[in-house]
Amino acid sequence: MKKIGIKGTGSFVPTREVPNSYFEKMVDTSDEWIVTRTGIRSRRMIEPGQAISDLATPASERALEMAGLSPKKLDLIVIGTSTADMLSPSAACIVQHRLGAKNAVAFDINAACPAFIYGLAVAQKFMQDGSHRYVLVVGGEIVSNRIDYKDRSTCVLFGDGAGAVVLTHSNGHRYGEILATQIYSDGDLWKLLYVPGGGSRIPPSYQMLDKGLQYVKMQGNEVFKYSIRTMVDAARKIMESKKITAKKIDWFIPHQANIRIMEEVAKRLEIPPDKVIITVHKYGNTSAASIPTALDEAVRSGKIQHGDLVLANSFGAGFTWGATLLRY
Ligand code: ACO
Numbered sequence: 001m002k003k004i005g006i007k008g009t010g011s012f013v014p015t016r017e018v019p020n021s022y023f024e025k026m027v028d029t030s031d032e033w034i035v036t037r038t039g040i041r042s043r044r045m046i047e048p049g050q051a052i053s054d055l056a057t058p059a060s061e062r063a064l065e066m067a068g069l070s071p072k073k074l075d076l077i078v079i080g081t082s083t084a085d086m087l088s089p090s091a092a093c094i095v096q097h098r099l100g101a102k103n104a105v106a107f108d109i110n111a112a113c114p115a116f117i118y119g120l121a122v123a124q125k126f127m128q129d130g131s132h133r134y135v136l137v138v139g140g141e142i143v144s145n146r147i148d149y150k151d152r153s154t155c156v157l158f159g160d161g162a163g164a165v166v167l168t169h170s171n172g173h174r175y176g177e178i179l180a181t182q183i184y185s186d187g188d189l190w191k192l193l194y195v196p197g198g199g200s201r202i203p204p205s206y207q208m209l210d211k212g213l214q215y216v217k218m219q220g221n222e223v224f225k226y227s228i229r230t231m232v233d234a235a236r237k238i239m240e241s242k243k244i245t246a247k248k249i250d251w252f253i254p255h256q257a258n259i260r261i262m263e264e265v266a267k268r269l270e271i272p273p274d275k276v277i278i279t280v281h282k283y284g285n286t287s288a289a290s291i292p293t294a295l296d297e298a299v300r301s302g303k304i305q306h307g308d309l310v311l312a313n314s315f316g317a318g319f320t321w322g323a324t325l326l327r328y
Pocket of ligand 1: 028029030033034037038113152153154156193218220221223227257258285317
């Protein structure tokens, strides 16, 4: 089986910065509450009219530029998102068009926050037999227009963004190696976090909009508990599968949902705080974008160096969760 590594990373967030004070005018909240309970100070949000391909395309271009690869060389484009530009076609087909990646097959994966990790798992399956050589995996989300700005328990949490990687066959040295990616789902927990309206069950209608069914509904406390449990479990399993102990991990990139979740997961895994990559304070929870955006920033800032061992894990609606372990 072919080894697979990362040839380039890229990310893109909207320019509009939205500080916590923005919400103080809308709901009964405070900067102090948001910072203490979530670690979030600011987030980026799109301008009206922008869509996920407006973030995913520049993120992909940056990853392709770092990889030194023409879009025409891409064999496959996988975009992890649940907020495509339109219900149909996929965001991946729109991004394929905008990149001019004529020779790629393109599709989306709807797996909420871990959709980027799901994307890596799928890409690896396509690449391992050698049939697909250059693959673009993107995680991107626009949550800012799926949240109810009257619901203080959700509106303060999210932001928009996109991150991308270009994968290639690596032979284990030049471009590092994705050692393992493991993904999980438990549909019994779907009611903890969902968007009821706009799909086939409750199609778009004036009544649906009046009831606010187009917005994220979440049982925050329950999600909090499951997220810690599942992220710790996924991280332990993937490290065990490769006989790697937490002491060997150079960098840990947990899903950037809430600083308290990240700190607790790192503590249970015995990974010291200085090895944890954190972006939640400036971007909030960007769902599927959180891991690839943090990875790209850590690579470009020189934190993550070639040869470093990186562990990333995530959880989200579904319930879905997963982890990836890679030598950068
Ligand atoms: N400002 C002020 N008070 C608030 C706010 C707010 N923004 N939001 C909730 N509260 C209040 C509640 O109403 C409650 O008040 P009450 O005691 O009078 O009823 C009180 O704060 C405590 O509420 P809790 O829900 O217990 O607060 P908690 O400390 O659990 O924090 C939070 C809430 C931040 C939502 C937390 O549960 C959390 O982070 N959960 C996980 C959420 C998450 O990560 N979701 C996304 C995962 S999947 C994905 O990434 C798409």
